Amino acid sequence: MTHPWRALVACIAVLSALVWTASAAAATKVSFVQGEQNVFVTRPGDGLQSALQSLLAGPTAAERKTQIRTYIAPSTPVLSVTQQGAVATVDLGDTFVAGNNADTLNARLSQLVATVTAVPGVTSVQVLIDGGVPLGLFPGIDATGPLTVAKLRTPSVAPPPNPVTPSGPVTGGTKAAQQRLADLGYLLPGDADGRLGPATTAAVIAFQKWEGLQRDGVLGPKTLAALGRANRPTPITQGGSGRRLEVLVDKQLALAIQDNRVVRALHVSSGKPSTPTPIGSFKVYAQYPRWWSTPFQEWLLWASPFVGGVATHQYPDVPVYAASHGCVRVPAPNAPWLYRFLSVGDPVRVLATS
Amino acid sequence: MRRLRILLAAAAAAAVAALAAAAVPAAAQTPATPPPATMVPGVLTVGLNLPSDGFQVGAVSGTTVTFARGLEVGLAAAVGRRMGLPVQFVNVPVFSDIVAPGPKPFDLALAQVSITSGRKQNVDFSAAYLDVDQGVLLRRGLGTTPTTLAKLKPLQLCVLQKSTGAAVVASRVKPAKPARTYPGVTALFQGLETGRCDAVVYDAPTLAVLAAEVPLRVGSMAGVIATGERYGAVLPDGSPLVKTVNTVVRGLIADGTVARLQAKWLNVNLTTLKTLS
Numbered sequence: 001m002t003h004p005w006r007a008l009v010a011c012i013a014v015l016s017a018l019v020w021t022a023s024a025a026a027a028t029k030v031s032f033v034q035g036e037q038n039v040f041v042t043r044p045g046d047g048l049q050s051a052l053q054s055l056l057a058g059p060t061a062a063e064r065k066t067q068i069r070t071y072i073a074p075s076t077p078v079l080s081v082t083q084q085g086a087v088a089t090v091d092l093g094d095t096f097v098a099g100n101n102a103d104t105l106n107a108r109l110s111q112l113v114a115t116v117t118a119v120p121g122v123t124s125v126q127v128l129i130d131g132g133v134p135l136g137l138f139p140g141i142d143a144t145g146p147l148t149v150a151k152l153r154t155p156s157v158a159p160p161p162n163p164v165t166p167s168g169p170v171t172g173g174t175k176a177a178q179q180r181l182a183d184l185g186y187l188l189p190g191d192a193d194g195r196l197g198p199a200t201t202a203a204v205i206a207f208q209k210w211e212g213l214q215r216d217g218v219l220g221p222k223t224l225a226a227l228g229r230a231n232r233p234t235p236i237t238q239g240g241s242g243r244r245l246e247v248l249v250d251k252q253l254a255l256a257i258q259d260n261r262v263v264r265a266l267h268v269s270s271g272k273p274s275t276p277t278p279i280g281s282f283k284v285y286a287q288y289p290r291w292w293s294t295p296f297q298e299w300l301l302w303a304s305p306f307v308g309g310v311a312t313h314q315y316p317d318v319p320v321y322a323a324s325h326g327c328v329r330v331p332a333p334n335a336p337w338l339y340r341f342l343s344v345g346d347p348v349r350v351l352a353t354s
Numbered sequence: 355m356r357r358l359r360i361l362l363a364a365a366a367a368a369a370v371a372a373l374a375a376a377a378v379p380a381a382a383q384t385p386a387t388p389p390p391a392t393m394v395p396g397v398l399t400v401g402l403n404l405p406s407d408g409f410q411v412g413a414v415s416g417t418t419v420t421f422a423r424g425l426e427v428g429l430a431a432a433v434g435r436r437m438g439l440p441v442q443f444v445n446v447p448v449f450s451d452i453v454a455p456g457p458k459p460f461d462l463a464l465a466q467v468s469i470t471s472g473r474k475q476n477v478d479f480s481a482a483y484l485d486v487d488q489g490v491l492l493r494r495g496l497g498t499t500p501t502t503l504a505k506l507k508p509l510q511l512c513v514l515q516k517s518t519g520a521a522v523v524a525s526r527v528k529p530a531k532p533a534r535t536y537p538g539v540t541a542l543f544q545g546l547e548t549g550r551c552d553a554v555v556y557d558a559p560t561l562a563v564l565a566a567e568v569p570l571r572v573g574s575m576a577g578v579i580a581t582g583e584r585y586g587a588v589l590p591d592g593s594p595l596v597k598t599v600n601t602v603v604r605g606l607i608a609d610g611t612v613a614r615l616q617a618k619w620l621n622v623n624l625t626t627l628k629t630l631s
Contacts, residue, residue: 136405
């Protein structure tokens, strides 16, 4: 004998199992930032609201350990979310644009646009702040209409100019010091031309970093004396034959190594304390002579990414300390050389201490 | 509706005055100050022309400003506080409407408007709150930095339509190629960032803010072209608020409020720039 209520209970059980399976299978893509690029992570749930909630919640502890980060404050109020056709409209409280830092404002926008347009059926998003269309809040980006990822991925700046070649006078003393820097692996032999310029300055800084001298890039008495008795740098770790790169975060130096011999030691600037370069063993996974940073809307030339958006790349400003968004900045005179030295698959080891 | 509110306010003021007269001796008596005669009673309506880096950026719905920040936004708030009125912003999308003849949707407008005798025929100005010259901002990778006005001649210069910069380029630089004119600052700066312009001639503080904010998108400031302009708040022609606003603006300069707002929002030192001649 069957009771009708039993059938009902069974029915509900089956239904809820179906719903549970559906929601367990549903996944949403959420955009964070790693190094200089947006990266997607997956979260359970589906739909716009769910994606936005996951975006505001930020990366997990495990993701944060690999330097995946968010620029959006978790307290950002979501005032309304609507969709008309393939255009989503997301109205956020002004917490979203708090602060006055051009970099982080554009990074927040890139995360929002990438996350919302990753929801199936949505191709663009109109961002509103307190119900209004943004005017001038995202430097260099016209956010008055619906935005697509393709638009943010389209470079809005002309590529940076080629570095200037040195034009100072040739001196014998400079040439001798340059020759010595080239013999030790700090300068390309072709750059030992007797003229002071960016290539020599970068080589001197690299030398000063390895030797623990003051990093001023000048061939002063202490640097010249050290140059006389120095040896070629040696790898910190042992590796197999072939090409590899060691990034020494404590020395802010990169060692380009072939068959366990340092071919060149390069002055670099890695991630600043708030956005450090992830420590660990990686492999170059792609190479781009010109890489456009979507979150920061800037050019990265001669880029060899080795994990997520973290790459070695040329940058106009390479200070003697850690200053980047997580990438390894290489000065203009050395960047094309390093790009050609590395190939996809080459090991990159980032070491905290050397 | 508005007339009723004014009447009520007048009645309240009269009552206060009567009470005051009854309570204190005649010698110490001060007439109760009537609330400033603003367009919307009890509110100071301030016109903006968004966006302008450093001065005013934000968000608008129609002409309603839903969010704004910047030097002039802070200045408006300070003026409102001094006048004892809450501030309501209204966006004027077309800059030239602010200085055109006719009725205005604001009590005063702050939009980097230079005080000129021509404009004074249409509108009233407050005392100046900022001294400005025209700046010359180069594109990235231009090569040699021009050091004189003559060296600007061969360059592709870009200006904002009907701006002081456009006038200065036409009358003092006289470029070989006609300057490109843009209807808005966003398009003007994009022209510079994408390399369509060699240099932009525009208000020096705004250009310096841009150069400091996005140093990798633009080149360096070549210098300034001295024009001796001064920004003032625009008031409708014949506004009864001119005297009050003048007193307030002078007070905000004297007590360092304007200097503090400059340091916070512009954060650039224009005195180190070369004057091109």
